[in-house]
Structure formats: structure tokens, C-alpha cells
Amino acid sequence: MAEGIKDKVAIIGMGCTRFGEAWDKSADDLMIESSMECMEDAGLEKKDIDAAWWGCCFPMGGLSGLPLSMLLKLPFIPVTHVENFCATGTEALRAASYAVAAGVYDIALAIGVEKCKDTGYGGLPDFGGMMGGTSRWDMPNATAPGLFAIMATSYFAKYGLSPEEGKRTLAKIAVKSHHNGTLNPKAHMRREITVDEAMNAPIVAWPLGLYDCCGVSDGSAAAIVVRAEDAKKYRPDPVYIKSFNIAISSGEEKMYTDWDYAHVETTVRAAAKAYKEAGITNPRKEISMMETHDCFSITELTEYEDLGISPRGRAKEDVDAGFFNLDGQIPNQPDGGLKCFGHPIGASGLRMIYEMYKQLQGKAGPRQIKNPKIGLTHNMGGFPPMNVIGISILGL
Amino acid sequence: MVGITSYGAYIPRYRINRNTIYSAMGWLNPATLMPGEKAVANCDEDNISMAVAASLDCLNGLEREKIEGLYLATTTSPYRERQAAGIVATALDLRPEIRTADFTDSIKAGTTALLAACDAIKGGSAKRVIACAADSRLGKAGSAQEEIYGDGAAALLLGDSGVIATLEGSYSVSYDFTDHWRGEEDKFDRTWEDRWIRDVGYTKFIPEAISGLLKKYELSIKDFAKVVYPALYVREHAAIGKGLGADPGQIQQQMLATVGDSGVASPLMMLVAALEDAKPGDKILLASYGNGSDAMFFQVTQEIDKVRDRRGIKGHLALKRELTSYEKYAAFRGTIPIEKGIRGDEIAFTQLSNLWRERRAVLALYGSKCKRCGTPQYPPQRICVRPDCGAIDEMEDYRFSDKKGHLFTYTGDSLAFSTSPPAIYGMIDFEGGGRYNFDLTDCDLDSIKVGMPVEMSFRRKYADPARGIYGYFWKAVPVQA
Amino acid sequence: MAEGIKDKVAIIGMGCTKFGESWDKSYEDLIVDAFKECIEDAGIEKKDIPAAWFASCFDEVFAGKAGTPLSTTLKLPFLPVTRVENFCASGTEALRGAAYAVASGVYDIALALGVEKLKDTGYGGLPDFGSVMGTKNRLITPNMTAPGAFAMMATRYFSVYNLSPEEGKRMLARISSKSHHNGTLNPKAHLRREVTVEQIMNAPIVAWPLGLFDCCGVSDGGAAAIVTRADMAKKFRPDPVYVKSLQIALSSGEEIGYTDFDYAHVETGYRAGQRAYREAGITNPREEISMAELHDCFSITECVTYEDLQFSARGRAREDIESGRFDLDGPQPVQPDGGLKCFGHPIAASGLRMIYEMYKQLQGKAGPRQIKNPKLALTHNMGGMPALNLIGVCIVGL
Incomplete structure (x- = not known):
């Protein structure tokens, strides 16, 4: 029987650019920096790398691994382009x-990048391109904030929150993240905000208002992995992968009436x-700290419940109690x-892991969490x- | 001493015989038949690309980093707002610390740009300024303009040292004389009756300006080796000179039967032609036409012999290919809609923030050269492409636009959309190193061979009229043996 | 040290739709058709599958940038589905992703599925590279099509090996006529008509x-495979097909940017081949490869691939082509x-389609085109253009 990935693989190196509106940088510049x-x-x-995987959601250089191999002049090694939004x-x-x-390779590179700020408008590139042909006909002309806003509407309704109460809870989530951002020199936004400003x-x-939405940023992040048994050859403090899981919608949320639109089933x-x-x-x-996908404040709120940290419908209590603050029980x-x-699409997953990696190694500076x-x-x-x-x- | 320090010109490769136009459209307007041929911009050429070509001819062998201004005269810019001079200056790889301006809305704008450049130098605000003029004007099918208008460009470098022809004086007249005009929504010129234009326009304004100049500087028409001025009418062109007291040998011949009336570029192209034959000590008188006239005169110096290696008017007149189809001409100039197919209609949007970042690579054809191994590479790389080098961030800028190349391989692609199919493109290996894929232009499939020499030419690469965007890039042109 | 993938993974089921201009089918239909045949062949059910890899190249034309088109079409119950892309070699990449996942012991079974719905663009040929190649490239790259990019290799090949256009085209015509013959024996093929060398020329x-018959079909289609760890394969069927090698090589940029490359071969093909043989x-x-499916997007591609993979000596493919070496009854059918x-060539399905044929041939189920006792089979799947590309080489055997 398959035994999973636990403790088979270790991360021995990571890199991450500053995220932000990098008007003067191309995706190439960002990938060189992070790699x-x-x-x-x-x-x-570079010559030590056996193979690479490249994540980019809106690739300006084509649908293959070539933008990475051509950029880094990787000597005819395999580079695969992966995508999952x-x-x-x-x-x-x-x-x-x-x-x-x-056991196919000893050393593999994973790199993610996104150059979002070349569209000429705010927000993500239009979904007309992203969602493909038929969905343009049968979907509303929806944006990301709109589709997540619907979840806030149904969450408020399901748990009896007035818009005022709901928005206040969400504002606290944003205020906490803004505080943490001020401690991070690589962050896109580095300014404290108040609950009233957010509301x-x-x-x-x-x-959802402006501060319920994440930044639209350019950036890149990268990691090098090896087999766990080789990891200590490279550094004394490798970070081991304890689990890796992906779940993708089966279509039932969208097309079958059981789903409540007040949580994310795939996360569960x-x-x-x-x-x-x-x-x-x-x-x-058991979890010391997290980086969750807070594309919108409501997403983060439901994740607390979907991840089994807060009881269903009661994330508000934990948010109010500061449970997820930097000095709380599970800093998020x-x-x-x-x-x-910030959120350069293809880079964000690796950026989250970058922060956990640095925190586990005790290298997170003024935002270091104690003994994660x-x-x-x-x-x-x-x-x-x-x-x-x-x-x-x-984990370590 | 301020004046012209270098000159250049550009005439597009294609020529159409006026009989070809007349055979197609003469049924509509039997009175239009004019003699000779006219120059036709290729489907990838426009005023901006021709201005770049003329300016490159003018700057041949000169230090571009010393240029302090570029004035472009044109009445046919693809953009109502986006400075054409700025595109030309970027393509020419001029420094950003320069003054650029478009002179437009009248076909005398070429001489106005020239005078403004000289004034800037005289006033001490610049030492070297390019004044270039380019037009590619449209006439409606069957119109006299369709037969008369031709495409071309000229460029003059003005400065205060190494002057080949000093500007000795000028005299201008300006009138709101509406002989032709284009309203905000017009694609084609509208004109008033040509007899009025001839009798009240050309034959009045040009003599008035020239006479005023002669009087102002106490000169006689006989003092000039060449008198240069345009006129749309062959007989009146001669009559204007005669009326001023000039011998036929003093009058610079027009290029109506070889190029056509190239609008703002006309007087400057004629001036370049005069300079090609000028001897030290010659005086040259130049007058333009259009809402009045600018007249000016030059004194040719000994330095003229140092500026002979220009393709200029003579060189470009000799390089020609006949366009035998009126319909192809009309398609090139966009006067008839053509079926592009869905493939041809599919145009991704242009990322202007990206174009800005890559402006030197795209518009000035800059690559990079590895400081460690010396390999030139295009587009600019941060990691060296040479397999046994691979240096990281050890690059310096390297300009490919002025490098000769060889055609390494090619195809003629009938599947890709092109206004002039098949789309010919290939891989170019540059002398001194570096290679990339480029479109080929001004050639046909049968005439090209692996290994043949090519030079780079700035062209319009695509048009996205729905978004009002015209994209420019460099193409390879086979060098004719 | 890493020991590679050899004999760690086996294919226990495959499916492939008929390829062609499927005006009446959506990509969802093609996914379901390929999937049904695949799990039936493997003798498993949908619920037995714990993870999937999905390949499709022209997402803007239909499906979207994620694994969701596969998961929502097949109603996979919240499984991991990863979308991989490497131009026309996307199908091989899907198999590679699935193979590594089972070889690493993370899953027992994995699905790889590639699909492409090309015939919804409104024009012939592949979707325009304006959208594929991204906007930066569009500013500086000719308005190139696939036939044009490969035609440049023919121009070079003819020039390097001194073939007149007439000689060169005749050699290429021989390649296409052979494939047309084989196509007539295959009910799932897009084009099923014999053509003569003269017609082609x-x-x-x-x-x-390059002329019309030097170009492959532009088709809709889907193909799928189920893989498992080699030690479990015989539990599913008596004749699993084992992966002996799976190699990918991508251009490093030197072919297009550095003047050493001769444009008369494909460097990645040579490199991937060398690694796969090792x-x-x-x-x-x-001598050792019994049969092959090569990436004949254009006849010239197949020609240089004979040399890149060392089926023929460098510059001497023509002799082998003319002697019929690669014909169905030749010593090394291709x-x-x-x-x-x-x-046909539905981009992201093609890599899996090639393996499908090798799988059926190895199992002796290729009907009228069955090759006698094949031992080792090779697939060669290319994405991109001669100067800028990637190659996937897969060797399979019993």
C-alpha cells in the first residue's frame, strides 16, 4: 500500500523576492532573483540541479517549461510547467x-512566479482568458472578489451575523495581517490599518471592501528539495515535508444543492x-503556525473552520480573542x-512555505514565532x- | 556657424507605375493619368518607419549619443496622441535627455522643423538636432491624389561644427489657405479645386517667400547654384523659376515621376538630392509649400566631401521593385479592406508596461554582450547563453540594429497571416555573434538563399486598430549585391 | 544516488479516442471517452483512482488553467488533479507526473489523461501563437506558425546535406506516404487514405x-493511461507494460541564441535519447528498439529524429528512408x-496516444498493423520549435 510522502523529502534551500508592483521588473528578473x-x-x-518544476498561472512566455530553461540556461534538463490556478x-x-x-532525481528545483502588473488594470487578469470558452457564456462576468463575496453573504446569513458584525470580524483578520506585514521587509504592503479603516x-x-482583498503583486519564490536521507549533507536544519495533499472540486459544490457556500469543501x-x-x-x-490562503478576509475566516482549528460557525470567537495573532496560540x-x-499567483504557494521554512529555522527576524x-x-x-x-x- | 552637418533619405522599395493605377481606376476619372511611377511604402512601412530609415542613413557612422534633439515632421502619424518623434528617437537609440517634437498639420512642416532645429542650435539650447520628415499619404481610389502622392522621407542633422551647408537666412509666410484638409474623422484628404490651388497657392506663395528672402538678404536669384521648391504641376514648377529669373539649370528637378509628392518630406528630399550634387561654395535656396511657405538658403562648405557615403536619394532610387498589381497596392495602403481570416484577426493585447520595460530591446534592437566571454545575444539575457560560459549578470548592452547579418535559414509561410504572403521569416546570424528569428521584408521567396547577407530595418510589425495600437520592430532586409 | 525510473512503474490500462475533426464533441466528451476505455482496459473503477495528472495545452481555447476540467468532468471525489503543460509533449508529462507519484510510494494507482479540442478556433492549423507564446515574444518574434518554424529546419537540412529542393522533398514525401499507408490500417486514425509520393510532392x-502532406493533421482527441507500481502490476493484468525509461530535455536557449546550433537536427532530441538509452x-x-512512434508533426521532424535518436547515422536518414527501413514491414517500423x-495531433493527447500504440503492439493487440514480436518500443514526443523546444522520450517493454 502507498505510504504517502511523510519524511521522504526535505527542503534544503529557499528564495523569495520582495512582492509588489514591480513595474521595472519582468517575470524573468523575478525568477532569477528567487532562484x-x-x-x-x-x-x-545551477549545475547541481537535475530537474525543475515551474508554476505560473498567466504565463507570458508560453505554455511549457521553456521560459525557465531558457532564462536560467538550464543545460537540457527536464522542466515541467504545472498549473492549478x-x-x-x-x-x-x-x-x-x-x-x-x-528516486528519479537527487536534487529538484520548484519555482513559482507571476507578473500580474502588466495588464493595464487593477485586479487579476480577466477571467475571460482564464476560464476558457464555454464558461464565458454560462458564467456571470465574475471577478475573484465577487465570487468570494458571495461566500461572505452566505456565511453571514447562515450564522446570523449582521453585515456590521460580519464585516467587523473580517476587518480584524485584515488588521492582524497588516500588523504582521509591517514586520516583513519583503511584504508588498507595510502599513498598520485600524478596524474602522477596514470597515x-x-x-x-x-x-467585501478594499481591505478585505489581498494585494495583486509581482513576485517569485523557489525551493530546492532532496530525499530526506540526503538532506543533512547540505545543511544542519533542513525542513521536512510531513504531508502534501491536494484536493480539487468534483463539481458537486457547483452543481449539486448540498453545499452551503459558507465553507470550502476541498479544504475539509x-x-x-x-x-x-x-x-x-x-x-x-499540534500546529504551531500557519500560512493560509487569505485572498479575501472571508476565505481566511472559513479556513479556520475548514482546517478544524475553530469549531464550525465559531471562528469569530477565535478571531475576537486574537487566537491567530502573531502573539496568539496559532499565529496565522x-x-x-x-x-x-501580496499575491503573485504562481508564487504564493511557495511563498507560504518560505515563511514556514524561515520560521522553523528561527530566521524570521522581528516576527519570529517562539519554538515552532x-x-x-x-x-x-x-x-x-x-x-x-x-x-x-x-517540520524540522 | 550653424547648418546641416549630415543628410539622409529613404524611399520605399516598391514603385507602382501610374499606368497600373490608371488601368484599374481610370474608368472613374479619365483625366487623372500622370506620367511615371511613384514610391509605395511596403505594408509594414509608415511615416515612423520611414523616418527611422532616413535618420539612420543620415546618422551613418556618427555618434548617436551626441544628438540632443529630434524633430519629426509628418502629417500621417498613426497616432493622434503618442509622439511619433519619441518612437523614432527610441528606435534610433538616442539618449533620453533630448528634446523631441512632432511638427504636423501642414506639408510645410518639414522646413519648419528644420528651421526650429537651427534656431535651437543658434539659441544655444542644443548642439546637434535631427530634423526629419516623412509622409505616406492616402488618396481615395480613382482620385488625383492617389496618383500624385508618393511615400518617402528625408533627414537632416543640424549642428554647429562640421557643417556641410551653413544656414545663411530664412523668410517665411503663413496663410490659412485651405487647399486641402482632413477633419477629425477623415482618413483621406479633402481638396478644393486644383486650378485655384495652382494659381493662388503654389504660384503665389513660393515666389512671395523666395522674393522676400532675396530682398531681405539683398541677393539675386542668379547667386544660387540650385533653387529647390515643390509644385504639383510640372508646367507651373518651371514657370515659378522662370518668373523668379532662374535658368532651367538652376532649378532642382522634382521627383514627381519617380517618387511622387511625398508631402512634408518633398522639399527636404529635394534638398538632399541637391546636396548630393553640391560643390563647396554653392549656394542653395530652398522653399516649401503648405499654408504659406518657408524659404531659406544655405552655403555649401568644404566639409561636404566628407558626407558622401549616404544611400540618400540616388541610392534609394536605384533600389526598386515594381508593384504590378493595383489591388496589392490598395491592400498595402489599407484603402480596401482585405480578408485576414480569423487567424489574422486574432490579436492579443499589447502590454504597454512590458513594452516600456523592454523598449530598448524591442524598439532599438538592443541585446546584451557577455563581459566574460564576449558573446552577443538577443534578446538581452542575464545569464549567458554560451554553454561553456553561463556567466550571471555580467552583461553589457549591445546594439544589433546596425549589425550586418546572414540568413541562416528561412521559410515562406502561407499559413501565417500576412498582407504580403507568404510571410517570409528566418534565423539571422549576426556578424560578430548573436542570432535570432526575424521577419524578412522587401524581398520575395525566390530571391533569397541560405547564407545571403541581410541588414536590419525598422518596420511596423503589427496593427491592432481596435485598440488603436501599432507595434514596431526590426526586420531583416536582404542586401542586394 | 538517484537510480531513475526503470522498471518501477507499469501501465495497466490505456484508452484513446478516435482522433479527428470532432465537430460534435466537446473536450468533456473526449475526456469521458478516453477515460472509459482506459479504466475498462485496466479492470478498475473510478473510485480506485487516488490521484490524476491532466494535460491540455491551449487552455484559452477551452478548459481553464487548472485540474478542474478533469475533476469536474469525471466527478472525481476531491482528489488531487494536477495540470501539467509542456507544449505538444504535455501528454508525456502527464504520464511522467503520474509515474513519479506512484514510484515515490505516495499513491498506488494514478491516472494520466491528455486531451485537446483544437477544432473550435475557426481556422486551420494550431491556435495562433499570439496567444500561446505570450505578449513579450509577440513584440519581437515573427508571426510564426508551426509549419514555418519547422520548414526552416528543412531549408537548413537540405542546405547542410546538399539536397536540391526536389531531392529533399522527395525524401520527405516518402516519410509521409509510409505514414499514410499505416493510417489506412487504423480505424481510430484521423486520415485514412493512401497518398503517393507524387501527390505529396x-x-x-x-x-x-513544406507542402500540405508534410504537415500532420490538426485533430481533436483524448488519451489516457493508468499506472501503478511495477511490483503490483500483475495483480491487475497478465501483460502490463513496464516503463523502461522516461526522459525530458528542454532547450537551454543556446540553439536560438548561440550560433553553434546547425538547425538541421534537434539537440534536445539527441540529449533525451542518449539519457533514455542509458x-x-x-x-x-x-538494433535494440523494435518499433517507435516519433513526433512527426512535419515530415522533416521525423527525418531528423531518425538521426537524433541514432536509428540512422547523421546525415544519412535518406538512405534508410529510401530502403524502407521504417516501413511497417521494415526492420524498424516507425x-x-x-x-x-x-x-492526428490533438496536442496534449499525442504523447499518450504514442504510448497507447506501443502498449497495444507490445500486447499483440494492434490488429492488421501488428508488428511481429516487438520487445522494446520508443516514443518521442516534441513540443515547441526546432530552436526552442522540449522532447520527451519514453521507452516501454514487457
Whole structure:
């Protein structure tokens, strides 16, 4: 029987650019930056890399691995392009991990990048291109904030929150991430905000306002993985993969009436498998810290419940209690999250892992969490009714 | 001493015999038949690309980093707002710390740009300024304009040292004389009766400006080796000179039967032609036409013999290919809609923030050269492409636009959309190193061979009229033996 | 040290739709058709599958940038589905992703499925590279098509080996006529008509010097495979097909940017072939490979691939072509199913389609085109253009 990925693979190097509106940088510049930091961190050179996986959701250089191989002048090694919407970065690392675990390669590179700020408008590139032919006819002309705003509407309705109460809870989530962002020199947004500012910000898609939405950023992140038994040859403090799970919508959320649009079913499924694989029975006690996919504040709120940290319908209590603050029991988004670190689609999954990696190694500077043991990343692609979730659990 | 320090010109390769036009459209307007041929911009050429070509001819062997201004005269810019001079300056790889301006809305704008450039130098705000003029004007099918208008460009470098022809004086007249005009929504010129234009326009304004100049500087028409001015009417062109007291040998011949009336470029192209034959000590008088006239005169110096290696008017007149089909001409100039197919209609949007970042690579054809191994590479790389080098971030800028190349391999693609099918493209290996895929232009499939030499030419690469975007890039042109 | 993939993974089921201009089918239909045949062949049910890899290349034309088109079409119950892409070699990449996942012990069974719905663009040929190649490239790359990019290789090949256009085109015509013959024996093939060398040589030019019959079909289709760990394979069927090697090589940029590359071969093909032979323990591919499906997007591609994979000596493919070496009854049959040329080329399905044919041939189920006692089979799947590409080489055997 298949035994999973636990403790088979270790991360021995990572790199991450500053995220933001990098008007003067191309995707190429960003990938060179992240891969160089990553190789330096691993103490390796380009020639040591056996194979690479490249995640990019809106590839300006074509639908293949060639943009990476041509850029880095990788000497005819395999480079595979993977995609799973905003969870693309997690997929790149997953593929690299399987390849080394299979014994096919010793050293594999996973890199994610996105250059979002070349569209000429705010928000993500239009879904007309992203969702393909027929969905243009049978879907509303929806944007990401709109599709997640619908989840806020149904969450408020299901749990009897007035818009005022609901928005206040969401505002606290954003305020916490903004605080953490100020401690992170690589973050896109580095400014404290107040609950009142967040609640009174212009509406983007009702009930979500400007501060309920994450940054749209350019950036890149990279990781190098090896088999666990080789890891200590490279560094004394490799970070081991305890679990890696992906779950993708089966279509039933979108087309079958059981689903409540007040949670994300794929997260529930992926988390159950991830905890099982990592041997975690009480996530609220056992997880030291997290980076979850806070593309919108409502997404983060439901994730607390979907990940089994907060009881169903009661995430508000934990948010109010500061449970997820940097000095709380399970700090979430210590690096500022998508909200403030920013969200270059294909890079975000790896950026989350970058923060957990640095925290586990005790290198997170002013935002260092005390003695973390187990870090969880949760990376989502798509929309509440049709999406993909990637969960990784990491530890020393 | 301020004046012209270098000159250049450009005439597109294609020529159409006016009989070809007349055979197609003469049924509509039997009175239009004019003699000779006219120059036709290729389907990938426009005023901007021709201005670049003329300016490159002018700057041949000169230090581009010393240029401090570029004035472009044209009445046929594809953009209502986006400075054409800025595109030309970027393509020419001029420094950003320069003054650029478009001179437009009248066909005398070429001489106005020239005078403004000289004034800037005289006023001490610049030492070297390019004044270039380019037009590719359209006439409606069957119109006299369709037969008369031809495409071309000229460029003059003005400066205060190494002057080949000093600007000695000028005299201008300006009138709101509406002989032709284009309203905001017009694609084609509208014109008033040509007899009025001839009798009240050309034959009045040009003599008025020239006479004013002669009087102002106490000169006689006989003092000039060449008198240069345009006129759409062959007989009146001669009559204007005669009326001023010039011998026929003093009058610079027009290019109506070889190029056509190239609008703003006409007087400057004629000036370049005059300079090609000028001897030290010659005085040259130049007058333009259009809402009045600018007249000016030059004194040719000994330096003229140092500026002979230009393709200029003579060189470009000699390089020609006949366009035998009126319909192809009309398609090139966009006066008839052609079926592009769905493939041809499919145009991705242009990322302007990306174009800005890559402007030197795209518009000036800059690659990079590895400081460690010396390998030139295009587009610019941060990691060296040479397999046994691979240096990281050790690059310096390297300009390919002025490098000769050889055609390494090619095809003629009938599947890709092209206004001039098949789309010919190939891989170019540059002398000194570097290779990339480029379109080939101004050639046909039968005439090209593996290994033949090519040079780079700035062209319009695509048009996205629905979004009002015209994209420019460099193409390879086979060098004729 | 990493030991490679040899004999770690087995294919226990495959499916492949008929390829062609499926005006009446959506990509969902093609996915379901390929999937049904595949699980039936493997003797398993949908619920037995724990993870999947999905390949499709032109997402803008239909499906979207994720694994969701596969998961929602097949109603896979919240499984991991990863979308992989590597141009026309996307199908091989899907199999590679699935193979590594089972080899690493993460899953027992994995599905690889490739599909492409090309015939919804409104024009012939592949979807325009304006959308495929991204906007930066569009600013500086000619308005190229696939036939044009490969035609440049024919121009070079003819020039390097001193073939007149007439000689060169005759050699290429021989390649296409062979594939057309094989296509007539294959009910799932897109093009099923014999054509003569003369017809091929006189066909309209698509991109000089390549004519219509030098170009493969542009088709809709889907193909799928189920893999498992080799030690479990016999539990599913008596005749699983084992993966002996799976190699990918991508251009490093030197072919298009550095002047050493001769544009008369494909460097990645040579490199991937060398690695695959080493992994599979093959020293003399001309003798040891029983049959192959090569990436004949254009006749010239197949020609240089004979040399890149060392079936023929460098510059001497022409002799082997003329002697019929690669014909169905020759010593080393190539494209027994008709190849891209005649089976057709739905981009992301093609890599799996090639393996499908090798799988059926190895199991002795290839009907009228059955090759006698094949031992080792090779597939060669290319994406991109000669100067900028990637190659997947897969060797399978019993």
C-alpha cells in the first residue's frame, strides 16, 4: 500500500523576492532573483540541479517549461510547467518532491512566479482568458472578489451575523495581517490599518471592501528539495515535508444543492488527508503556525473552520480573542499573508512555505514565532464552488 | 556657424507605375493619368518607419549619443496622441535627455522643423538636432491624389561644427489657405479645386517667400547654384523659376515621376538630392509649400566631401521593385479592406508596461554582450547563453540594429497571416555573434538563399486598430549585391 | 544516488479516442471517452483512482488553467488533479507526473489523461501563437506558425546535406506516404487514405519547402493511461507494460541564441535519447528498439529524429528512408498507427496516444498493423520549435 510522502523529502534551500508592483521588473528578473537566493541558501549551483518544476498561472512566455530553461540556461534538463490556478506554486513543489522521492532525481528545483502588473488594470487578469470558452457564456462576468463575496453573504446569513458584525470580524483578520506585514521587509504592503479603516473602505464587491482583498503583486519564490536521507549533507536544519495533499472540486459544490457556500469543501477533504498523513490528531493543539490562503478576509475566516482549528460557525470567537495573532496560540499569516505580503499567483504557494521554512529555522527576524514545531500552509486556487486546495505540513 | 552637418533619405522599395493605377481606376476619372511611377511604402512601412530609415542613413557612422534633439515632421502619424518623434528617437537609440517634437498639420512642416532645429542650435539650447520628415499619404481610389502622392522621407542633422551647408537666412509666410484638409474623422484628404490651388497657392506663395528672402538678404536669384521648391504641376514648377529669373539649370528637378509628392518630406528630399550634387561654395535656396511657405538658403562648405557615403536619394532610387498589381497596392495602403481570416484577426493585447520595460530591446534592437566571454545575444539575457560560459549578470548592452547579418535559414509561410504572403521569416546570424528569428521584408521567396547577407530595418510589425495600437520592430532586409 | 525510473512503474490500462475533426464533441466528451476505455482496459473503477495528472495545452481555447476540467468532468471525489503543460509533449508529462507519484510510494494507482479540442478556433492549423507564446515574444518574434518554424529546419537540412529542393522533398514525401499507408490500417486514425509520393510532392505549399502532406493533421482527441507500481502490476493484468525509461530535455536557449546550433537536427532530441538509452540499458538503438512512434508533426521532424535518436547515422536518414527501413514491414517500423501525420495531433493527447500504440503492439493487440514480436518500443514526443523546444522520450517493454 502507498505510504504517502511523510519524511521522504526535505527542503534544503529557499528564495523569495520582495512582492509588489514591480513595474521595472519582468517575470524573468523575478525568477532569477528567487532562484539565486534559493541556490545560495542551499549552497548549490545551477549545475547541481537535475530537474525543475515551474508554476505560473498567466504565463507570458508560453505554455511549457521553456521560459525557465531558457532564462536560467538550464543545460537540457527536464522542466515541467504545472498549473492549478492560485495553488500553482504548491503544485510545483509537490511534483519536485515526488520526483526525488521516486528516486528519479537527487536534487529538484520548484519555482513559482507571476507578473500580474502588466495588464493595464487593477485586479487579476480577466477571467475571460482564464476560464476558457464555454464558461464565458454560462458564467456571470465574475471577478475573484465577487465570487468570494458571495461566500461572505452566505456565511453571514447562515450564522446570523449582521453585515456590521460580519464585516467587523473580517476587518480584524485584515488588521492582524497588516500588523504582521509591517514586520516583513519583503511584504508588498507595510502599513498598520485600524478596524474602522477596514470597515469604512470603499466596497469592491459587497460585502467585501478594499481591505478585505489581498494585494495583486509581482513576485517569485523557489525551493530546492532532496530525499530526506540526503538532506543533512547540505545543511544542519533542513525542513521536512510531513504531508502534501491536494484536493480539487468534483463539481458537486457547483452543481449539486448540498453545499452551503459558507465553507470550502476541498479544504475539509485535503486537511483530513493531510492530518492523517502527518499523524496529527488535534490540529488546534499540534500546529504551531500557519500560512493560509487569505485572498479575501472571508476565505481566511472559513479556513479556520475548514482546517478544524475553530469549531464550525465559531471562528469569530477565535478571531475576537486574537487566537491567530502573531502573539496568539496559532499565529496565522506571520509574514502578512496574501493580504500584505501580496499575491503573485504562481508564487504564493511557495511563498507560504518560505515563511514556514524561515520560521522553523528561527530566521524570521522581528516576527519570529517562539519554538515552532509544525507549520501548515494552505493554498487555494479557483473559487469557493470550484477550486483546488493544496495543504503542506512542514517540520524540522 | 550653424547648418546641416549630415543628410539622409529613404524611399520605399516598391514603385507602382501610374499606368497600373490608371488601368484599374481610370474608368472613374479619365483625366487623372500622370506620367511615371511613384514610391509605395511596403505594408509594414509608415511615416515612423520611414523616418527611422532616413535618420539612420543620415546618422551613418556618427555618434548617436551626441544628438540632443529630434524633430519629426509628418502629417500621417498613426497616432493622434503618442509622439511619433519619441518612437523614432527610441528606435534610433538616442539618449533620453533630448528634446523631441512632432511638427504636423501642414506639408510645410518639414522646413519648419528644420528651421526650429537651427534656431535651437543658434539659441544655444542644443548642439546637434535631427530634423526629419516623412509622409505616406492616402488618396481615395480613382482620385488625383492617389496618383500624385508618393511615400518617402528625408533627414537632416543640424549642428554647429562640421557643417556641410551653413544656414545663411530664412523668410517665411503663413496663410490659412485651405487647399486641402482632413477633419477629425477623415482618413483621406479633402481638396478644393486644383486650378485655384495652382494659381493662388503654389504660384503665389513660393515666389512671395523666395522674393522676400532675396530682398531681405539683398541677393539675386542668379547667386544660387540650385533653387529647390515643390509644385504639383510640372508646367507651373518651371514657370515659378522662370518668373523668379532662374535658368532651367538652376532649378532642382522634382521627383514627381519617380517618387511622387511625398508631402512634408518633398522639399527636404529635394534638398538632399541637391546636396548630393553640391560643390563647396554653392549656394542653395530652398522653399516649401503648405499654408504659406518657408524659404531659406544655405552655403555649401568644404566639409561636404566628407558626407558622401549616404544611400540618400540616388541610392534609394536605384533600389526598386515594381508593384504590378493595383489591388496589392490598395491592400498595402489599407484603402480596401482585405480578408485576414480569423487567424489574422486574432490579436492579443499589447502590454504597454512590458513594452516600456523592454523598449530598448524591442524598439532599438538592443541585446546584451557577455563581459566574460564576449558573446552577443538577443534578446538581452542575464545569464549567458554560451554553454561553456553561463556567466550571471555580467552583461553589457549591445546594439544589433546596425549589425550586418546572414540568413541562416528561412521559410515562406502561407499559413501565417500576412498582407504580403507568404510571410517570409528566418534565423539571422549576426556578424560578430548573436542570432535570432526575424521577419524578412522587401524581398520575395525566390530571391533569397541560405547564407545571403541581410541588414536590419525598422518596420511596423503589427496593427491592432481596435485598440488603436501599432507595434514596431526590426526586420531583416536582404542586401542586394 | 538517484537510480531513475526503470522498471518501477507499469501501465495497466490505456484508452484513446478516435482522433479527428470532432465537430460534435466537446473536450468533456473526449475526456469521458478516453477515460472509459482506459479504466475498462485496466479492470478498475473510478473510485480506485487516488490521484490524476491532466494535460491540455491551449487552455484559452477551452478548459481553464487548472485540474478542474478533469475533476469536474469525471466527478472525481476531491482528489488531487494536477495540470501539467509542456507544449505538444504535455501528454508525456502527464504520464511522467503520474509515474513519479506512484514510484515515490505516495499513491498506488494514478491516472494520466491528455486531451485537446483544437477544432473550435475557426481556422486551420494550431491556435495562433499570439496567444500561446505570450505578449513579450509577440513584440519581437515573427508571426510564426508551426509549419514555418519547422520548414526552416528543412531549408537548413537540405542546405547542410546538399539536397536540391526536389531531392529533399522527395525524401520527405516518402516519410509521409509510409505514414499514410499505416493510417489506412487504423480505424481510430484521423486520415485514412493512401497518398503517393507524387501527390505529396505536388501538394500546395504551406510553408516553403513544406507542402500540405508534410504537415500532420490538426485533430481533436483524448488519451489516457493508468499506472501503478511495477511490483503490483500483475495483480491487475497478465501483460502490463513496464516503463523502461522516461526522459525530458528542454532547450537551454543556446540553439536560438548561440550560433553553434546547425538547425538541421534537434539537440534536445539527441540529449533525451542518449539519457533514455542509458536509463534503459540500450547500447545500440538501431538494433535494440523494435518499433517507435516519433513526433512527426512535419515530415522533416521525423527525418531528423531518425538521426537524433541514432536509428540512422547523421546525415544519412535518406538512405534508410529510401530502403524502407521504417516501413511497417521494415526492420524498424516507425509510426505503425499512422503517427501524428495520420492518426492526428490533438496536442496534449499525442504523447499518450504514442504510448497507447506501443502498449497495444507490445500486447499483440494492434490488429492488421501488428508488428511481429516487438520487445522494446520508443516514443518521442516534441513540443515547441526546432530552436526552442522540449522532447520527451519514453521507452516501454514487457
